[in-house]
Structures are given as C-alpha cells and as structure tokens.
Amino acid sequence: MTCRHAISLLEDYVDNELSAEQTALVEQHVSSCLRCREHFTKSKLLKERMSGFFAPPRSAEQWEQTTQLILARSQEPPPAFYRVQRDRTSQARYGLIRSAVSLAVSIFVLVSAMLIGSNHQDQISDSNQPDIPFLVTASLYPEMKLDRTVITVAEQEQLTKGMLLLGPPGCLGRSLLLADLLTELETQ
Amino acid sequence: MNKSIPELVTSFIAGDQRAFEDLVRRFQKRIYSLAYHILGNHFDADEVTQETFVRVFKRRKELHNVNYFSTFLARVATNYSIDLLRKRKIQRSVAEDSATLPGNVQLDLARRVSTPAQDLESKRIMLEIQSALDELPPKQRITVILHDIEGYSKAEISAMFECPQATVRSNLHIARSKLRKILKSRPGPKE
Numbered sequence: 001m002t003c004r005h006a007i008s009l010l011e012d013y014v015d016n017e018l019s020a021e022q023t024a025l026v027e028q029h030v031s032s033c034l035r036c037r038e039h040f041t042k043s044k045l046l047k048e049r050m051s052g053f054f055a056p057p058r059s060a061e062q063w064e065q066t067t068q069l070i071l072a073r074s075q076e077p078p079p080a081f082y083r084v085q086r087d088r089t090s091q092a093r094y095g096l097i098r099s100a101v102s103l104a105v106s107i108f109v110l111v112s113a114m115l116i117g118s119n120h121q122d123q124i125s126d127s128n129q130p131d132i133p134f135l136v137t138a139s140l141y142p143e144m145k146l147d148r149t150v151i152t153v154a155e156q157e158q159l160t161k162g163m164l165l166l167g168p169p170g171c172l173g174r175s176l177l178l179a180d181l182l183t184e185l186e187t188q
Numbered sequence: 189m190n191k192s193i194p195e196l197v198t199s200f201i202a203g204d205q206r207a208f209e210d211l212v213r214r215f216q217k218r219i220y221s222l223a224y225h226i227l228g229n230h231f232d233a234d235e236v237t238q239e240t241f242v243r244v245f246k247r248r249k250e251l252h253n254v255n256y257f258s259t260f261l262a263r264v265a266t267n268y269s270i271d272l273l274r275k276r277k278i279q280r281s282v283a284e285d286s287a288t289l290p291g292n293v294q295l296d297l298a299r300r301v302s303t304p305a306q307d308l309e310s311k312r313i314m315l316e317i318q319s320a321l322d323e324l325p326p327k328q329r330i331t332v333i334l335h336d337i338e339g340y341s342k343a344e345i346s347a348m349f350e351c352p353q354a355t356v357r358s359n360l361h362i363a364r365s366k367l368r369k370i371l372k373s374r375p376g377p378k379e
Contacts, residue, residue: 011361015342042368049317050336055224055233063216070212070238071205074245 001029006036014043197254212241215258218338219265225333226269228318236272240265256347262340263348266330273326320370328363335360 006029012018013026030037191199191210199207216237223236243264251260321329334340334348335356342360346353 011357011364043364046317046364046368046371047336049313050332051339053225053314053317053337055221056230058220063213066216066220066234066237067209067212070216070241071209073238073242074208 001025003029003033003036006030006033007039010040010043013040014047193257194254197251197257201248201251201254208245211257215261216241218258219261222262222265222333222338223269225321225337226266226330227273228322232269232272232276236265236269239268243268259340259344259347262334262338262344266334266348270326270330316371317367320367323370324363324366328359328366331356331359332363332367336364 006026009018009022009026013023018026030040191207193211193214196207196211196214200211219240220233220237223240224230224233227233227236240261244261247264251257321333324332331345334345335342340348342353342356345356349356
C-alpha cells in the first residue's frame with residue numbers, strides 16, 4: 001500500500017468504517033511508515049478530543065425550567081402578527097380563484113373600453129351627422145370662453161382644425177381667435 | 189412504565205401531551221448540546237432547544253417514520269441554529285473560565301490525578317478546538333459537530349439534510365483536514 005492510498009483511507013479508518021481487509025492493510029502500512037503514523041496519530045487524537053466535548057452542565061432546575069417553557073409555548077396560539085398558515089392545498093386553490101377573477105375583470109374592462117372607444121370613433125368620424133352633441137373637454141372650455149359646454153360634432157371638428165392651425169395653448173391671441181371661430185360657426 | 193421512543197412518538201402524534209413531555213425530557217439535553225456547539229452560548233442554545241420542540245409539536249403530522257424522531261429533531265434544531273447564526277452573525281463565544289468548561293472534561297479532570305499544568309493544557313486545547321471550529325464554514329462545522337461531537341452517524345446526518353452520504357463524508361473529511369491545519373498553524377503545544 002502506498003502512502004497516498006493509506007492517507008486516502010485515513011478518515012474512514014479513524015471512523016472504524018473500513019473492511020477488515022482494508023484495516024489490516026492500513027495498519028500494516030502505518031507500522032512501517034513514520035510519516036503516515038504521525039498523520040494517523042494526529043487524526044485519532046483530534047477525534048478523541050472532539051468526542052469528549054460536551055456542553056457545560058446545567059442544574060436539574062434549569063432543565064425543568066426549559067421543559068416547562070417548552071410545554072407552555074407549545075400550547076400558545078401563534079403570535080397576532082403571524083398569519084395562520086393555511087395548508088398548501090387551500091392556499092393554492094385560493095390563489096387560483098383570485099387569478100381567475102382578476103383575469104375576468106381585466107377582460108371585461110378591456111372589452112368595454114374597446115366598445116366605448118369604437119362608438120366614440122364612429123361618432124367622431126361620422127360627418128353625416130354633424131349635429132350630434134359633443135361635450136367640450138375640460139381643457140378646451142376655459143380656453144375658448146364658451147358659455148355652453150356642448151357643441152356639435154361638426155363644430156368640434158372645425159375647432160380642432162382651427163386649433164391645429166393656431167398652435168398650442170398659450171399662443172398669442174389664440175383664445176380670441178378661437179372665440180371668433182366659434183361665433184362664426186354659430187352664425188352659420 | 190418506560191415506553192420506547194417509537195411508542196412515545198406514536199402517542200405524541202396522536203395528541204398525547206404526556207408523551208410529548210416525556211420526549212422533551214429525554215431529548216432536550218442532546219438538542220441543547222448540539223445547539224450549544226453551533227452557537228456557543230447558553231442563551232441561544234436554550235432558545236434553540238425550546239423553539240425546536242415547539243416546532244416539532246406543531247409539525248407532528250409530518251412525522252411519517254417514528255424511528256427517525258431523533259433525526260427529525262436534530263434537523264429542526266440544526267436548521268434553526270443556522271438561521272440564528274446568520275441573523276446574529278455571531279462568532280461562537282469561547283469559554284474562558286473553568287466554570288464553563290465542558291462537563292465531561294470537568295469530571296474527567298476531577299477523576300484524573302493530574303497536575304494543574306496538565307489541567308491548564310487540556311483546557312487550552314479545548315479552547316483552541318472551539319476557536320478552530322469557529323473558522324469553518326457553517327456546513328462543515330455542523331457536519332463535524334454532529335458526527336464527531338454529538339455522535340450522529342453519516343447515515344443519520346445524510347437523512348437529516350437529505351443529501352447523499354458521500355457528501356456528508358466529503359464535508360467531514362474536509363472539515364477535519366481544515367481543523368488540523370488551523371490547529372497546526374497556531375503557536376504553542378500541538379495536539
């Protein structure tokens with residue numbers, strides 16, 4: 001047996017986990033090799049010291065106190081800030097239901113928005129029905145100094161074109177020009 | 189009448205409070221010792237001991253094999269000790285005075301006819317080993333504590349952590365090798 005082989009079996013030899021044959025071979029090698037013998041001696045000594053390593057002793061009263069605390073704590077309800085743990089099955093089921101409801105609500109909102117948008121688009125683009133009332137937006141109302149909040153679709157289209165031509169809000173004279181435009185539309 | 193551990197565990201799972209108390213009295217010292225070696229002080233070891241049994245009480249329905257109760261206990265204790273170690277980021281405090289020497293060493297010292305110098309040397313070696321254990325990574329430290337100090341077999345440790353025995357063997361061998369190197373590198377009389 002080589003030194004390398006013997007050292008590879010060192011820990012198992014110290015743990016008495018070698019076969020009888022392997023143990024005999026290791027012991028034969030160790031008896032004739034000083035270096036390996038030193039190695040084995042140190043390993044065995046370390047293990048012996050570790051196995052004699054106990055925690056500090058405690059009195060009988062201390063052990064009894066720990067026992068009573070364990071028994072008391074095991075009967076306590078869980079602390080208020082910890083949620084009661086549901087079992088995994090009901091947690092998974094609850095999560096699935098929540099996901100399904102969220103998905104259904106999202107689909108409903110999306111479809112509704114699409115329908116409303118579609119109707120609104122139809123109203124705006126339908127130039128054959130210029131008299132359909134159109135609510136003036138909150139941003140447009142003060143800018144145009146309107147005395148009414150409802151204008152027709154046709155008026156809205158004209159105003160939009162005019163606003164595009166006149167530039168963004170704040171341009172000099174824009175409000176006056178828009179007011180004139182509306183007056184002109186009214187007199188038509 | 190003295191019931192066997194499997195009988196007590198079976199009764200405990202069924203809800204017998206007296207069986208639980210009996211199990212606590214039988215196993216608390218071992219769990220305390222394990223926690224003490226990992227954490228290094230009485231207060232944390234006591235906390236781990238209490239919390240381990242409380243957790244086992246609440247998880248008693250998970251005990252499928254009554255013969256593996258001690259392994260289950262040790263696993264819960266070790267995992268909680270590791271969590272506590274991480275939270276507090278403590279180094280194991282090393283006992284400096286003889287009043288906190290390991291009990292077995294105290295008894296041994298009392299029985300032996302030894303000189304004060306020899307007693308002091310034994311104490312110093314114990315402190316060196318405790319300090320060297322501190323330098324090991326948690327997994328290796330716990331493996332060597334469970335195997336060499338607490339006496340759990342590799343099979344039990346493997347079942348505890350649900351890892352192959354070869355992994356346990358490897359961690360143990362590496363830990364011992366590191367301990368020897370650490371102790372060799374320190375000044376003073378060698379082990």
